[in-house]
Amino acid sequence: MRQEVAVQEHAAEALHVAGAEGELTMEELPEWISDHIGDGGYIEFAGGHWDLAALAFDPIRLGPVVIDLSPTRQFVVMLLVAVLLALVFVPVARTIRKRGIERAPGGFAGAMEAVILYFRDEVVRPNIGHGADGFTPFILTIFFFVLGMNVIGLTPLGITPTANLSVTAALAVISFVVTEISGFRALGPAGYARTIFFLPAGLPLFMRPIMLAILAPVEFLGKLAKPFALAVRLLANMTAGHLLILSLIGMIFIVRTYLMGAASVTMASGLMVFELFVAFLQAYIFAMLTAVFIGLIRHAH
């Protein structure tokens, strides 16, 4: 008897995701959508429900800052993407290396090699210039990591780590840090300082402090605007499509007619194709803009 109740409770909990007993009101829609797009301490997939609370850590408190390292579902999916990428590309590398210089590339490894070479020859080298080849692995990792996280959100798993500002901000900060460090190494301390404290040549002496006071904050904000734009662009693109698709799916459970179902599924399928394109495009843009920023700061003399 108790077991039966537990099963019923569980079923009800599972159903809650699609509205109680398969019903959803207009008022519940925003919360339902944010449940699906947002992060959480549990994973629901194919009728199953896995609670991650058992792996939770106590939050670390550093004054006002709270760091909660408990694994969330977006973190789990991110980890899954990373593992999948390693499982795909390490064998690809082995195949290519084994084929060596004697035999022509082919198959899946050849296709991946073409993508890798495209990034090296069309993204990294033209944007970064001399010394570009050292950045190729970094740009490639950004591209495939972001791509994996974008695409895995389109699978029935439906969890998109890149639809979370915490994730995109971390990626943007990494991009920013790499950009600034490479700029510092390419330009030296004085040259790097000039990317913030810039004075046009031939300026009268009394104008210099004024110019510095105006331009330095502008230059500094300009530096910060780039990673901010990176983070928000990826977040917004990945969130917007999911919002639309989930709204269309949600309409099925609000209106509850076959016509609505057919219309919603048709439109959602079309949007899904578009989403797939956006997933690739945004991953490419993130990687390419990172290369562009690195190239810009390294040639800022």
Add this chain to the structure above:
Amino acid sequence: MFDINLGLTIWTTFVFLALLGILWKFAWGPVLRAVEAREARIQGALDQAASEREAAERLLAEHRVQMADARRQAQQLVAEGREAGDRLRQEIEERARTEGRVLIERARETIEREREAAVETLRRESVELALAAAARLMRERLDEAADRELVIGYLDEVAGPDGDIQA
């Protein structure tokens, strides 16, 4: 959705750096090195092919020059040979003609000489014969002057008006 979960940010950074390290060492690095090695090999093959083609073209041009040279030399040789042959033929003909003329001349002289000798001999023989006949006559009828006259007259008849023997 839009509030920052610092824990997730830290995890993202950690996962990214770990993935970067793993892929750099085991995927991107080996792939890029293999591709660069292949590019170098292809470039080397292309360079080699270009230099070999250049060498072949140079060789071909050389051969063409040599062929033209050889043909000119052959033509020159043929022309020289023909000229030398002509000259030789003319010389030989000239010499043969000259020698022929000399031989004919000599033969004619010899014939002339032989004929004169023969005529002389004949004349002498005739006189001897006549004299022998005369001596024989004279022994028998030495005083018959009329007979002697007859013999001389006969001899003159035989010798002809200019002393030659008539055939």
